[in-house]
Amino acid sequence: MQRHLISAADLTRDDAVLILDTAEEMARVADRPIKKLPTLRGRTVCNLFFEDSTRTRISFEAAEKRLSADVINFAAKGSSVSKGESLKDTVQTLEAMGVDAVVIRHSASGAPYRLANSGWIDAPVINAGDGTHQHPTQALLDAFTMRRRLIGADAGLGRDLDGKRVTLVGDVLHSRVARSNVDLLHTLGAEVTLVAPPTLLPVGVETWPCEVSYDLDSTLPKSDAVMMLRVQRERMNAAFFPTEREYSRRYGLDGDRMARLPEHAIVMHPGPMVRGMEITAEVADSDRCTVVEQVANGVSIRMAVLYLLLGGNEPAGAQPATSHLRTEEK
Amino acid sequence: MSKILIRGAKVLGGEPQDVLIDGELIAAVGTGLSAEGAEVIEADGKVLLPGLVDLHTHLREPGREDSETVLTGTRAAASGGFTAVFAMANTFPVADTAGVVEQVWRLGKESGYCDVRPIGAVTVGLEGKKLAELGAMHDSAAEVSVFSDDGKCVDDAVIMRRALEYVKAFGGVVAQHAQEPRLTEGAQMNEGVVSAELGLGGWPAVAEESIIARDVLLAEHVGSRLHICHLSTAGSVEIIRWAKSRGIDVTAEVCPHHLLLTEEMVRTYNPAYKVNPPLRTERDVRALREALADGTIDIVATDHAPHPHEDKDCEWAAAAMGMVGLETALSVVQETMVETGLLDWAAVADRMSFTPARIGGAAGHGRPVAAGEPANLTLVDTAYRGQVDPARFASRSRNTPYEGRELPGRVTHTWLRGKATLMDGKLT
Numbered sequence: 064m065q066r067h068l069i070s071a072a073d074l075t076r077d078d079a080v081l082i083l084d085t086a087e088e089m090a091r092v093a094d095r096p097i098k099k100l101p102t103l104r105g106r107t108v109c110n111l112f113f114e115d116s117t118r119t120r121i122s123f124e125a126a127e128k129r130l131s132a133d134v135i136n137f138a139a140k141g142s143s144v145s146k147g148e149s150l151k152d153t154v155q156t157l158e159a160m161g162v163d164a165v166v167i168r169h170s171a172s173g174a175p176y177r178l179a180n181s182g183w184i185d186a187p188v189i190n191a192g193d194g195t196h197q198h199p200t201q202a203l204l205d206a207f208t209m210r211r212r213l214i215g216a217d218a219g220l221g222r223d224l225d226g227k228r229v230t231l232v233g234d235v236l237h238s239r240v241a242r243s244n245v246d247l248l249h250t251l252g253a254e255v256t257l258v259a260p261p262t263l264l265p266v267g268v269e270t271w272p273c274e275v276s277y278d279l280d281s282t283l284p285k286s287d288a289v290m291m292l293r294v295q296r297e298r299m300n301a302a303f304f305p306t307e308r309e310y311s312r313r314y315g316l317d318g319d320r321m322a323r324l325p326e327h328a329i330v331m332h333p334g335p336m337v338r339g340m341e342i343t344a345e346v347a348d349s350d351r352c353t354v355v356e357q358v359a360n361g362v363s364i365r366m367a368v369l370y371l372l373l374g375g376n377e378p379a380g381a382q383p384a385t386s387h388l389r390t391e392e393k
Numbered sequence: 394m395s396k397i398l399i400r401g402a403k404v405l406g407g408e409p410q411d412v413l414i415d416g417e418l419i420a421a422v423g424t425g426l427s428a429e430g431a432e433v434i435e436a437d438g439k440v441l442l443p444g445l446v447d448l449h450t451h452l453r454e455p456g457r458e459d460s461e462t463v464l465t466g467t468r469a470a471a472s473g474g475f476t477a478v479f480a481m482a483n484t485f486p487v488a489d490t491a492g493v494v495e496q497v498w499r500l501g502k503e504s505g506y507c508d509v510r511p512i513g514a515v516t517v518g519l520e521g522k523k524l525a526e527l528g529a530m531h532d533s534a535a536e537v538s539v540f541s542d543d544g545k546c547v548d549d550a551v552i553m554r555r556a557l558e559y560v561k562a563f564g565g566v567v568a569q570h571a572q573e574p575r576l577t578e579g580a581q582m583n584e585g586v587v588s589a590e591l592g593l594g595g596w597p598a599v600a601e602e603s604i605i606a607r608d609v610l611l612a613e614h615v616g617s618r619l620h621i622c623h624l625s626t627a628g629s630v631e632i633i634r635w636a637k638s639r640g641i642d643v644t645a646e647v648c649p650h651h652l653l654l655t656e657e658m659v660r661t662y663n664p665a666y667k668v669n670p671p672l673r674t675e676r677d678v679r680a681l682r683e684a685l686a687d688g689t690i691d692i693v694a695t696d697h698a699p700h701p702h703e704d705k706d707c708e709w710a711a712a713a714m715g716m717v718g719l720e721t722a723l724s725v726v727q728e729t730m731v732e733t734g735l736l737d738w739a740a741v742a743d744r745m746s747f748t749p750a751r752i753g754g755a756a757g758h759g760r761p762v763a764a765g766e767p768a769n770l771t772l773v774d775t776a777y778r779g780q781v782d783p784a785r786f787a788s789r790s791r792n793t794p795y796e797g798r799e800l801p802g803r804v805t806h807t808w809l810r811g812k813a814t815l816m817d818g819k820l821t
Contacts, residue, residue: 132685150707150708150711152709169708170710171593171708171709171710171711172513172581172591172593172661172662172709173591173592173593173709173710174708174710176662176711177663177707177708177709179663180661180662181706193592194591194593194710195592195593196591196592197592204579204818239592242590242592258602265588265595266584266585266589266595267584267585267586267587267588267590268589269591270586270589271589271590277495322769
């Protein structure tokens with residue numbers, strides 16, 4: 064494992080499978096009456112959120128608390144891209160207070176990379192989403208959800224997603240979730256197809272390790288998992304597509320389209336969903352839709368990442384963790 | 394007046410010769426010149442060039458004296474071998490009146506390190522809406538003949554047309570910062586494979602090329618003189634080539650960093666590489682070098698853009714755009730153009746002195762190294778190799794992309810009208 068988790072592209076196949084396997088151990092904790100491990104007792108983790116994201120922050124906070132870490136939440140108010148001094152000064156202040164890891168969310172692409180590589184601080188940095196760049200724990204929780212649903216929780220241990228066909232639909236251009244997923248799913252052996260109107264695909268997407276299509280209907284029958292990306296309503300005003308209705312007709316997932324999927328296929332969404340535009344209520348509420356599971360899995364994945372990066376002093380779960388889980392991160 | 398004999402210098406890279414300076418002028422060029430009564434500079438085969446002229450410098454004064462002042466900027470210029478710089482208008486207040494340009498011009502005179510020719514804004518406050526008093530700036534003591542809203546594009550086609558027409562009355566030139574504003578909203582780097590991966594807003598080549606295409610057609614239509622600032626893409630080169638073949642009166646500049654660096658550097662998220670227009674692709678770099686070699690691009694200009702440390706020591710999106718360039722320009726040109734065999738030193742003199750002086754109308758600069766000419770000269774140790782150390786910069790700011798990088802060549806002496814501004818690598 065690397066010292067930091069900045070990008071899904073930094074993970075090797077073995078790293079990623081190790082995180083997924085560790086998350087399975089962590090998931091078992093959630094089934095216990097007392098959902099807590101002593102692993103990070105005495106360690107302090109700071110959730111440094113320069114951009115609002117209640118869901119991600121709560122997920123990290125739950126993961127940290129289940130590992131018995133002391134948690135500091137820092138929400139930087141004000142402008143979305145705050146002046147540079149505030150990032151540098153803020154993290155140096157935190158480190159002076161003895162923070163052992165920083166979970167950072169920032170509207171500027173590359174801010175976590177800069178934090179990890181500028182010499183401003185020494186603590187491990189976990190990227191909780193930066194601009195339109197990366198959101199690696201989201202990709203990991205998505206992969207974890209796919210592995211559980213398409214292979215099985217126990218059967219999946221040690222396995223990657225070799226040959227699974229995953230379709231990502233929607234605003235790829237502005238999506239850190241899409242970038243992270245393409246990187247990680249490719250590493251795990253899945254075949255990824257991006258489906259979007261050309262205006263919502265980045266220039267240069269043809270070099271990514273995936274297929275690209277403008278046509279959702281022809282892609283669905285070949286998909287084991289379909290991930291709908293959130294489309295922000297303000298994109299409409301910037302002429303990325305003509306109207307919400309036209310977008311919905313061409314790229315929305317409704318009951319008819321879901322029927323084109325193979326029996327076993329699942330529907331995913333990073334949330335929050337815009338019901339009626341990118342996904343209909345009928346699909347969102349069906350048992351093939353994994354949105355709620357993804358949220359639960361997010362906590363397990365973040366526990367696994369924190370555990371592996373911070374090298375806990377106790378075994379990970381009920382069973383002692385394998386020895387290599389706690390090495391190489393100092 | 395004092396006499397200086399520069400002995401054994403390769404004038405414009407040719408055979409070693411002696412150059413005798415007497416007062417403000419070159420008295421003689423030849424072999425075996427008498428050293429009697431003269432201070433002797435042993436050139437030992439260094440290359441002697443006419444004093445360099447930069448058509449694109451940001452001196453930041455008035456308004457941002459924490460980044461640079463006319464004094465520190467002209468000291469940086471002398472260190473880099475320049476004897477004249479054109480100071481861009483995006484100061485605070487903007488150089489859009491006779492008063493401001495005269496202030497900059499006067500500060501340049503007082504500094505004494507290099508001639509400062511102010512550039513006037515095309516529009517009031519660089520806002521692109523109303524023409525600034527171009528004639529008044531020309532008629533002022535600063536005698537402004539280059540006008541630019543650099544930092545911003547004159548994107549309104551009618552305003553650009555009027556500016557081009559208006560400056561014809563006094564032989565002026567409009568220097569365009571070619572950047573279609575709508576196509577570059579939120580732009581952080583070159584749009585392409587790397588921006589897609591890094592999740593940084595893209596600055597597409599077409600945003601530059603579409604403005605250049607429009608403006609060369611406007612210049613043709615109204616019969617005016619147009620200059621394109623910091624051209625950065627292969628497509629822009631093609632448009633300039635076409636325009637020149639058609640007889641349109643357009644000139645273009647390229648910055649040293651666009652001749653050497655590519656967008657790959659942005660993967661470091663290090664704001665030292667953040668610049669506008671952005672670093673482009675390897676293909677663009679090759680096209681720019683070839684165009685500078687074949688004369689499609691007329692000159693090298695630094696776009697020296699000083700910023701204080703705190704404006705760069707931060708996350709990419711929050712960082713200021715720009716790099717300092719005066720003190721490294723000639724080294725970068727040596728590495729990218731001379732050592733690649735694309736240009737000889739006589740051609741370097743053309744691209745960095747003769748032609749920029751002609752475009753900007755800098756009297757007394759960009760003159761031949763010959764008897765009777767003003768003694769504006771630069772002596773370069775082309776055999777030197779060393780790492781760039783920003784701590785030694787004369788510029789008040791240190792935002793260089795070359796920190797720790799080895800670059801060839803070093804300016805050892807600069808003379809402004811016969812007076813040394815740089816002596817053995819030290820400012821006088």
